[in-house]
Amino acid sequence: MVPEPVRVLRRWQELDAVWTLELEPVKTGGRSFQPGQFNMLYVFGVGEVPISLSGDASETAALVHTVRGVGPVSNKLVALQPGDTVGLRGPFGVGWPMAAAEGSDVLIVAGGLGLAPLRPAIYHLMHHREKYGRVILLYGTRSPEDILYAGELAEWGERADLEVQITVDHAVSDWQGKIGVVPALLPTLDFDPEDTVAMVCGPEIMMRFTVNALRDAGVEDEAIFLSMERNMKCALGHCGHCQFGSTFVCKDGPVVSFDRVRGLLSLKEF
């Protein structure tokens, strides 16, 4: 329950109110994590929040977190300067099914900041490209100005072994790309639903519609993985806050297969 002090090495702005922090443990060396896991970050006297790891899991020297400033803690996190220290506990939780997906095609569907917890999975796929079939990334966000990791997305789009499609909800006339919500890309996508593992992260409503589109396309519930978000205080399965049905999102998730939450995702205020 006691955090470890970590120092901000570098920070850079991604979007309006969205910053990426590179953190380094003050005493111990780096620590490894699985794509999809998260850390609890503590700001002195203010509180602690779960933030997904968004860096490359094969580089353990620094821990990378992309944070949007929206609440009392995250607003302090995005204002941290290099050299500042915060508390860190983690990594926690069950990540993306990288091993189970070997041999299959991988379809990544991200909405908005939901690309952050998926980025370690994308890095992993690229490092072990030969172990996977087709890799498709569908990314949707509100407007061209809200595209996260835009530079990297452009690089990925250049790669022959990665298929990238980006769509925005609305745009002004200089946008040459797609317009529309990300689940709408699925019916037009040519892929093999029986041999595809889908990894989905974004706002809950986006995940709901994406799951519907994936199921309509013929992807099995057991092959659809979502990264859930709920309030978390302990990250150990004891505080009770993160429950979603019988799932403790902190320790049974945050990544869960859809069959585990079937019937619950569509319930209001569940």
Place this chain on the structure above:
Amino acid sequence: MDDNEDASVITPDGLQCLLDVLTARGYEVIGPRLRDQAIVYDALSGIEELPVGWTDEQDGGHYRLKRRSDEALFGYAVGPHSWKRFLHPPRIPLWQAVRDDGQMRFVPVRDEPPRYAFLGVRACELAAMDIQDRVLLQGHYADPHYQSRRKRAFLVALNCSEAGGTCFCDSMNTGPDVREGYDLVLTELLDGEDHAFLVCSGSEEGEAVLAELPQEPATEAHLVAARAVVERTRSNMGRSMPQTAIPALLMDNLEHPRWAEVADRCLSCANCTMVCPTCFCTTMEDTSDLEGATAERSQRWDSCFTSDFSYIHGGSVRTSTRSRYRQWMTHKLATWVDQFGTSGCVGCGRCVTWCPVGIDITEEVRAIHDDVSSGGRE
């Protein structure tokens, strides 16, 4: 309760002796006492501090103390406290953060709980401890605060001689007879001027403590009388939980109109979760001094009935009372089974008694059950 060949009988003086032996062995004895017109659990040094000759009257949203016609020491049902407040305390300081030169370091707060001896642990409460063990000890991470308190506690259990108006342990199969998980178990035998306690040990430590007490071997008559006490209690349960597959019933009816109806009455006050002996949710409280040099973190009881409980960026997931009551009850009776292999309810009735508007969990299950069995309302 097993008919233990080694059962002994002690007098009320022998019970005082038990308190003395436990104290001499280094235990802090906690037991039922009268306070603020209720029977609560607190430190106990003599049996005269027990609620001698008192009982309670309980119903939905109703609790009154009454005089008994006898001098029973345990002639009442459970009150608003549960042993949870000692094993999983309402507030535990966890650590301090100290900042000097802009650097932060963390100093854990040392946790040195007393060794507790609990006097008068009911069968439902033993069941509740078993459930909290599963939640807090049996996952991949064991709560060290709970563990240090629980492992060292000495439990003097009690076969209930009085069922409360909101009790339903019989229908939850957790009582009223004590079955396992105790060091000693008592049954209060009161017949006119004859006042005695049948005692059996359930552990080595219990056996050693019992050996130090002045006692007589139990006779067949004592054993028969003790069985009669429990059977009378069993037949006097004020409530009963419908005997049906409750997890499926609730999870198949998450949009049932009854949730909105109960929400019209529910004040979302969190009393039910505070008095529940199995509710385990906590939050973290962060404070700092005015200089900004030290900050502290404490763990504190929390409730799924508060708005903050489900807060994520932008707002709470569960804003309505309907969704919070549904979360509480489906967790307690349904998803708890998936998570921990047992219902989260032991039938102690506290949530019914201490609900300010008298919402009754057994009645809520029955309402959905009866409605669904009769084909619904459409």
